[in-house]
Amino acid sequence: MDNYEKNYLSQRPEMCIKCGLCCRVVTTTTPYEKLLEMREQGDKGAIDFLSLFEPYDSIDAARQVSAKTVDNVIKCLSEDGNFNERNTTFYKCKYLDDDNMCTRYETRLTLCRHFPSSPWAIVPPGCGYEGWLFMKREEAKQKIRKIKEELLELQLLKKKTKAPDILLKIQAVESKMLANIEIYKKYGSENW
Ligand code: SF4
Ligand code: SF4
Numbered sequence: 001m002d003n004y005e006k007n008y009l010s011q012r013p014e015m016c017i018k019c020g021l022c023c024r025v026v027t028t029t030t031p032y033e034k035l036l037e038m039r040e041q042g043d044k045g046a047i048d049f050l051s052l053f054e055p056y057d058s059i060d061a062a063r064q065v066s067a068k069t070v071d072n073v074i075k076c077l078s079e080d081g082n083f084n085e086r087n088t089t090f091y092k093c094k095y096l097d098d099d100n101m102c103t104r105y106e107t108r109l110t111l112c113r114h115f116p117s118s119p120w121a122i123v124p125p126g127c128g129y130e131g132w133l134f135m136k137r138e139e140a141k142q143k144i145r146k147i148k149e150e151l152l153e154l155q156l157l158k159k160k161t162k163a164p165d166i167l168l169k170i171q172a173v174e175s176k177m178l179a180n181i182e183i184y185k186k187y188g189s190e191n192w
Contacts, residue, residue, distance in 0.1 A: 008136075009114065015132055020100030021124035022115055023093040025062050025069040026053055029077070031087040048109050053091035062090030069124040076122045120187055141192045144184055148192075151177045 028035070030046075032055055038046035056062040063070045070090060077083035095104045102108055116123050119136035123129055151174065158170045181189050 008118070012129075013132065015128035017126075017128040018100050019124065019126060019128075020096055021066055021069050022127065023096040023100075023102065023112075025066045025073075025124065026091045026093070027073055027077075027088060029082050032089040045111075048111055052093045052095060052109065052112075054094055056090045056092065059085070059088065059090060062092075065092070066124065068126075072125050073122055137187075140184060140187075141189075144181055144189050144192050147177050147180055151181075 028049065030038070035046045035050060039050050056065075059070060059074075073090075074083055074088075077088075093102075095102055095108075097103050102112070111117075115121065116127070116129050116133060119133050119140060121133065123133065154170060154174055154177070158167065158174070161167050161170060183189075184192075
C-alpha cells in the first residue's frame with residue numbers, strides 16, 4: 001500500500017449521496033484543445049479523461065444542468081487565479097445514466113475511483129464528502145502548524161549547538177520539516 005493509499009484513500013469513508021454532479025458537470029484546468037493535443041501525444045491522463053467526458057457546447061449549457069456546480073467551480077478557480085473563461089470547458093460523462101448511476105461502475109477508471117482525490121478537491125456544493133474533506137484540510141493545517149512550532153524549537157537549538165555532528169543532524173531534520181511545509185505550499189501552508 002503506498003502512502004497516498006494508506007494516508008488518504010483507505011481512510012476515506014463512503015459518503016457519496018449519488019447526486020451524480022461530479023460526473024455530470026466537470027472541468028479541468030487544462031484547456032480542451034490542449035487535452036486533445038496531449039491525447040494525440042499519448043498522454044495517459046488526457047486519454048483517460050477524454051474517453052469518459054464529452055464537452056458541453058458552452059459554460060451556459062453546463063450551467064443549465066447545474067448552475068451551483070458551475071458557479072462554485074468558477075469561484076474556486078478564480079480564487080486561485082486559475083480561471084480563464086476562454087480556456088474553460090465543462091464536460092459530462094457518457095457513462096452516467098439518468099438515475100445518476102455509473103453504467104461501468106466495476107470497470108471505472110482510477111480517476112473515478114480516486115474522486116475526490118485530495119482534501120482540496122473541488123466538489124459540487126452538497127456533495128456528501130464536503131464535511132469530511134473540510135476535516136481533512138483542517139487536520140493537514142494542524143499538522144503543519146505543529147511542524148512549524150517544532151521547527152522554531154529546532155532553530156533555537158541549532159543556535160546553541162556547537163558540535164558539528166549534532167548540527168548536521170539538526171539540519172537534516174530541519175530540511176525534512178521544511179520539505180513537509182513545501183508540499184502544502186500550493187494550498188497556502190506559508191500562512192497556516
Ligand atoms: S458529487 Fe459527491 S455526492 Fe455527488 S456523486 Fe459525486 S462524490 Fe457522490
Ligand atoms: S465512468 Fe462512472 S464514475 Fe466515472 S465519471 Fe463516468 S459515470 Fe462517473
